[in-house]
Amino acid sequence: MHEHELFDAEATAVPSELQGLTDALATAEGKFLDKPNVVGVALGHKITDGVMSDTPSIMVLVSHKVPADMLRPADRVTKTVDNTPTDVLEVGHLVAGGEAPAEPLRAVDAQTLASRVRPVRPGYSVGHPKVTAGTIGAGCYDIAPLPGMPPRYYVLSNNHVLANSNDAQIGDPVYQPGVFDGGGPADAIGRLARYVPIRFDGTCNYVDAAIAEVPFDTIDRDIYWSGYPTTAATAAAVGQLVKKTGRTTHFTTGRVTAVNATVNVGYGGGKVARFCNQIITTTMSAGGDSGSLVLDWENRPVGLLFAGSAVATILNPIATVQVALGVRLWP
Template sequence: MHPDSARELKALLLERLRSMPSARDHGPGEGPHVAVGLAPAGGGRARVAVRLEREADRAVLPDLGASAGSELDVRVIGRVHALSSPTPGELQGRVRPLRPGLSVAHPDVTAGTLGGLVRVPGGLAVLSNNHVLAASDAARVGDPVLQPGPADGGSAADRVATLAAFQRFSAEGNLVDAAVATLDDGVEADPGAVPGGPLTGPLPRPDGIEPDEEVEKVGRTTGHTRGRITAVEVDGVAVQYDRAIFSFDDQVEIEGLAGGFSAGGDSGSVIWRSRDRAPFALLFAGSDTGGSQGTGVTFANPLATVLDLLAAEWVAELRG
């Protein structure tokens, strides 16, 4: 169907799901978990992507009629987890100057990924997830950030940045899992040191992210991987963190082209489009099962939303 018609059907399905007794009887973070977005159908058309945690969750899907039901792309993807920690050995070691893909973390976190460099009011900063740089809201602005992260041997001597801002989680719903930390004095960085060269393509707005695009990322655990966008505008993505489950709306779903696209420790990676090297999303969560290959799916925040909320500007490369 036309993408606008798919958006209308998505809205109807979400309204029905949220009004059902099974949804009202559970508190925030409790099951069943059903995420709904848009999936490619070829020829510029779209279907409604429905993602279930368990096969049994099919029972909560409302009857929309035969014609509408045929426009649903329903898949079981398993539990979605925030991807902190356990290999590309070099990405997990101590590396200077800093560059995208390296191990990084708050001292109280295992390890995640340095996604890229951004400019904030306080200067040049590293971009990653809240659960990587800000310990899932447990940190304070001014806390240190280490490279590599503690899981990879990082200690106080490996401090490279200072936590400057993060978007707090809300039980009412979330758009991003993101944080920035300004570089400490004397710490050098090379934001353009990405496989294939700097990410200088035009930054798309969330509604400009198209399904079926081939994409890439470089992350602390799985290194440089390639994938494909399998759904966009996905609402109701329930993500398991250490202490709670938080729901996210307007997310991007990605599958790997050859095996999994990401694994634990890749959280914070910036994802770019292969065709024009445009950075468009911040990786933060994934599942180990489900997807068309059974190797799980990855979820990411639209990068434009991340930058807007953190008052940050993408830095593709530093010119001397």
């Protein structure tokens, strides 16, 4: 059985009402991505006065909106692409959001997700020794035909949380909690097992993901405040309500605003990585939440949170993550 066959085809499908826009999306990538202020393009529904319509559109993602009369004609977004309506969606300056903020956090009850816990639940602090802190998204295990006996078990998070944005060695320790939250050698929960390298050469990345192997009895799959995943994966739909639990902002909810997004994401030090086929939601995260598993209202996994801004959050489709790493979250 091939790895991709372990997931329902619908888990990675483009929503039916947007399937006819993929050619227009490709045109939009070539036409708009090099314009000032544009950080990505995606598929979605036109939004007017904050209300999402039923009109399928090419979403042009900008760091901030600028009045048309302040732009050169060559820098303006056309009203259509290949006869498909366009819409401009402000998403802020997108950055990989795995690391905890540099300033001390407020002393509030939510700090409990920054503590040491055994067995640990998804939603809690974790990190490579060279990273401040991110979030455990899920417990998972190696893909194998069902039924069977999984040989190894893992915690799932981002590359930039567990593998320090490619600057790590397989076998490096992973701390729970992360260093920012007081974690050290005595708090090692496991060791880096696999990660998908992030490319910074302008070619498409599809996931920012990594796993650390852990003893079976140190990880639970019961996500703090949400519960157990109810399936392996489900596709994102524009307008869909979603939720997550993360180390910094804890339990939050959001709405999917665009899918099949191509976005440029900053990783600090001037490094930018392009990600394709991503999911955009309203803001539901902050620094330290990266690695969180995003679920729908029925606890079906939708995406792995890895980046965002003050006004938007970016997810890798969770089916793609599992295939890329050779793991599964359910059953």
